[in-house]
Amino acid sequence: MNRFFSNMIKSELARASLILLILTFIGNFLSYLFQFIMARMLGPADYGTLAVLTSIVAIFGLPAISIQTVVSKYTTRFNVKKEYGKIHGMLKYLINRVLIISMISFIIFAIIAWPWAKYLEMPYWLLLIAGLYLFGAFLYPITAGILQGRKKFNLLGISFMINCLFKLISAIILVSVGFRVYGATAGFAIGVFVSFILMFLLMKDVRKVNPIIEKVPLFTKQSSYPFFAMLLIVFIYSSDVIFAKVFFSAEMAGQYSVLSMIGKIILFVIMSICTAMFPINSEKFEQGKETRGVFTKAFGLSLGVAVIGILISLFYPYGTIKLLFGEQYLQIYSLLIYVVLAFSFISLLTLLIFYKLSIEEIGKKDIIILALFFILEIVLFFVFNKDIGEFSKGFMISTLISFIGGLILFNHGKKS
Secondary structure, X not given: OHHHHHHHHHOHHHHHHHHHHHHHHHHHHHHHHHHHHHHHHHHHHHHHHHHHHHHHHHHHOHHHHHXXXXXXHHHHHHHHOOOHHHHHHHHHHHHHHHHHHHHHHHHHHHHHHHHHHHHHOOOHXXXXXXXXXXXXXXXXXXXXXXXXXXXXXXXXXXXHHHHHHHHHHHHHHHHHHHXXXXXXXXXXXXXXXXXXXXXXXXXXXXXXXXXXXXXXXXXXXXXXXXXXXXXXXXXXXXXXXXXXXXXXXXXXXXXXXXXXXXXXXXXXXXXXXXXXXXXXXXXXXXOOOOXXXXXXXXXXXXXXXXHHHHHHHHHOHHHHHHHHHOHHHOOXXXXXXXXXXXXXXXXXXXHHHHHHHHOOOOOHHHHHHHHHHHHHHHHHHHXXXXXXXXXXXXXXXXXXXXXXXXXXXXOOOOOO
């Protein structure tokens, strides 16, 4: 056992994870400080609305995960061969391309947001403000993917911290002067744009090399597999607060949103481990080396994070919610354990998917299985919605089944 932990400490994964974990911990602390402060400033009803918009932003952020994964993979390939001109060329090509894509996406969203606003009982203009995040969601992952692929985890973590810091500051100012949930929502777009500009400016070593235009196929059939895999993962971990707002009162949806936000702490910590594991595994795969050892260490680290979160939510749910969000969110504190268990299962499932993506083993059958997991979650939301307790337990059951299915998916063999 001592040898196992000694090897983990010496490994590249552990060092990279530690750097990212520290920096993303600070970023996530700022991000959660944003949630804590907004929950106290807005109150349960408005905070429930913000939680739904946060989930919508997370879905918009899907291109960030998908594009970053693809860009990181190509960057790793170019970096190994020292083809830095191709990295610069890819940067220029993708920025021009995604600006057009983001504009088209925003126009489409503006059209479909009208019926959404009525269904979710929120102002149309509020959804449009959230839609501005689309531009950052397509631009940010280009620079983040290059930093990740070059294993510049310090700069990647710093950019994330800047994102969260500007989101927090701008939201506090805008809410304080009377914009309330509109101002809080605008903070998402402000943070991601500032972070993108910072990363772009920091890439002097890449931008000074003569560019060799590299047309990276973001939306080919092969690259669609990572996109749909991450799309379904984001749907699985974002849908609970949306359906809670649909089924329950604004006050109760706001109460549940706090439980969900605490559960997501585990997810985002484990995502830092996924982010560190991906380029290391991808590089080993490109060089024909064994990759399971890296995954085993990542799984051990992730499982430890999940266990700590579960123990805290089991023995200190009341104190945790009171400390983080205040007494007005204590009505359903006893349900925290079910939501934290649900996000623990989702987090470990996400790690499995990231591993398969890093060694190019995600295929059509895997996407179908993930889609079935998501459909199961929706079905259980509709079956178990008599009250918020039943809803939380249904969410936990669906994610447990998904995680067990993910273990089977992990041992499914090579690319489908």
